[in-house]
Amino acid sequence: MDCQGLTGKVILPCDAEYNRARQEYNEAINKYPLAICYCCDIQDVINALLWSERQGVQVRIRSGGHHYEGYSVGTNKLVIDTSFMNGIRINSEDDTVEVQAGSRLMHLYKTLYNSGYTFPGGTCPTVAISGLVLGGGIGLSTRYLGLTTDSLIEAQMVDANGNLLTANHCQNENLFWALRGAGGGNFGVVTSYKFHLRKINKITLFELKWSNQSARLKFLQVWQEWLRNLDTRISAFGRIYKPGPWLFGFFYGYPEEARQILEPFxxxxxxxFENIEYVDFIDAVKIIGEIYPKREAFKATGRFIERQLCHCELEKIIDIVNAAPTEDNSFIGLYSLGGAVSAMKTDSTAFFYRQANYIMGISSSWECKAAAPVVIEWVESGFKYIYTLSMGSYVNFPYNNLPCYEYAYYGEHIQKLWSIKKEYDPHNVFEFPQSIKTGCE
Ligand SMILES: Cc1cc2nc3c(=O)[nH]c(=O)nc-3n(C[C@H](O)[C@H](O)[C@H](O)COP(=O)(O)OP(=O)(O)OC[C@H]3O[C@@H](n4cnc5c(N)ncnc54)[C@H](O)[C@@H]3O)c2cc1C
Structure with missing residues (x-):
């Protein structure tokens, strides 16, 4: 293969590093790219796109490599990887930060915390900012500070022709709208983001665990009732495992008040296990980040829930958990929304499901490959039931077999997204299994 014109660090199948470089966070993904181009700057990104056009090679874009279904790699594709572009520049005069596309969340959280800032990112330390913010971004500050994408004020993106575009409220406004929630990989290679920031040092971290199967149904009942009129300063994730439920989250206030709010739980x-403590923001982020393994083979997805589920529906969720293939790594996940998310108008960004109360996910992982079919079957059959309760899917918790995926991820926003796709990527250079289609208006 003629690699002339590709710049940055280029890894080919013959290189010793190839097998590591092609690996995503999800070890179940097993793809063989033609080459992986680690870009060090914008020019490397431009060169990679021009090279792919000349060679007729399709591209995939990657930053943190955490896509559930592995759409940031592909067999016989050129992977344009921005993980070496991880600079972070804080401007404390106007409380903003410029973040390069490949920055991982823990690096970002730490850098910001050292200057006294918090950040409404996700919970996994090694997820990169790109996939997270482009799909929305949900975490333990979401109800108070909004989605990650709600703090975005500008993005720089290289389009299919190699042009560097700035997208904000004044330039390329439609693109800026789309970049806030339409998911990664659809319009071009984003090279950096600018966010506005909030100064907060300490928060209350809470973690509650039950080793009691009969607590699970009550937990689900409390969860949905609790979210109805919940203080916006609190955000939480829940997990229902076979042996019992688990709740963890952040409260932007003192423990005494958190305890009152958590009383129903x-x-x-x-x-x-009970821990409700007032800690430095960064310590809370680190404690939660430790949940995640360095890498794992897994199957997971998640859907938006907008209505109160009835008793028999909640019981059915418990039946699904009872059928889980493992006790400690198969769970139904709950991710609180509302607060600052629903306070913004639905059409203010591409993120469509602002009125949802929470996301219900289903997740399981395996260590031995032989266990994979049983685990996947459990996730798929559980998903079928969750599908009937829910209104749409979170693009950052994607699912290969999702019916009518464009409507599922984007609801009524799909019409506008088709026209933006046509404007910025008319030749569908940025295509992957669940990309926004061109020519569908
Ligand atoms: C363990 C784990 C924990 C998670 N926790 C959370 C959570 O708490 N909250 C939450 O909201 N989500 C969470 N997620 C989901 C996560 O937000 C998505 O998987 C996200 O897309 C990952 O981004 P990435 O850059 O790391 O992944 P990648 O696989 O590199 O990219 C994801 C998508 O974005 C595209 N993309 C990547 N870089 C760029 C770029 N520079 N320009 C344009 N497109 C690009 C890719 O092509 C791909 O389609 C979690 C995922 C995992 C695996």
């Missing part, structure tokens, strides 16, 4: 019998 605290009164569920069988709590085996």
């Amino acid at each position: 605290l009164s569920i019998p069988g709590i085996s």
Whole structure:
């Protein structure tokens, strides 16, 4: 293969590093790219796109490599990887930060915290800013500070022709709208983001665990009732495992008040672990980040829930958990929304499901390959039921077999997204299994 014109660090199948370089966070993904181009600057990105056009090679874009279904790599594709572009520049005069596309969340959280800032990112330390912000970005500050994407004020993107575009409220406004929630990889290679920031040092971290199967149904009942009129300063994730439920989150206030807000959960019998403490923001982020393994083989997805589920629907969720293939790594996940997310108008960004109360996910992982079919079957059959309760899918918790994926991810926003796709990527250079289609208006 003629690599002339490709710049940055280029890894080919013959290189010793190839097998490591092609690997995504999800070890179940097994793709063989033609080449992986680690870009060090914008010019490397431009060169990679021009090279792919000359060679007739399709591209995939990658930053943190955490896509659930592995759409940031592909067999016989050129992977344009921005993970070496991880600079972060804070401007404390106007409380903003410029973040290069490949920056990973823990690096970002730490850098910002050292200057006294918090950030509404996700919970996994090695997820990169790109995939997270382009799909929305949900975490433990979301109800108070909004989605990650709601803090975005500008992005720089290289389009299919190699032009560097600035997108904000004044330039390329439609593109800027689309970049806030339409998911990564659809319009071009984003090279950097500018966010506005909030100064906060300390928060209350809470973690509650039950080793009691009978707590699970009560937990689900409390969860949905609790979210109805919940203080916007609190955000939480829940997990329902076979042996019992788990709740963790951040409260932007003091522990005494957090305890009052958490009272409906605290009164569920069988709590085996309780921690409600006032900590530095960065310590809370680190404690939660430790949940995640360095890498794992997994199957997971998630859907938006907008209505109260009835008793028999909640019981059915517990039946799904009871059928889980493992006790400690198969769970139904709950991710709180509302607050600052629903306070913004639905059409203010491409993120469509602002009125949802929460996301319900289903997730499981395996260590031995032989266990994979059983685990995948459990996730797929659980998903079928969750599908009937829900209104749409979170593009950052994607699912290969999702019916009518464009409507599922974008609802009524798909019409506008088709026209933006046509404007910025008319030849569909940025195509992958669930990309926004061209020519569908
Ligand atoms: C363990 C784990 C924990 C997670 N926790 C959360 C969470 O708490 N909250 C949450 O909201 N989500 C969470 N996610 C989902 C996560 O937000 C998505 O997987 C996200 O897309 C990952 O981004 P990435 O850059 O790391 O991944 P990648 O696989 O590199 O990219 C994801 C998508 O973005 C595209 N993309 C990557 N870089 C660029 C770029 N520079 N320009 C344009 N497109 C690009 C890719 O082509 C791909 O389509 C989690 C995922 C995992 C695996």
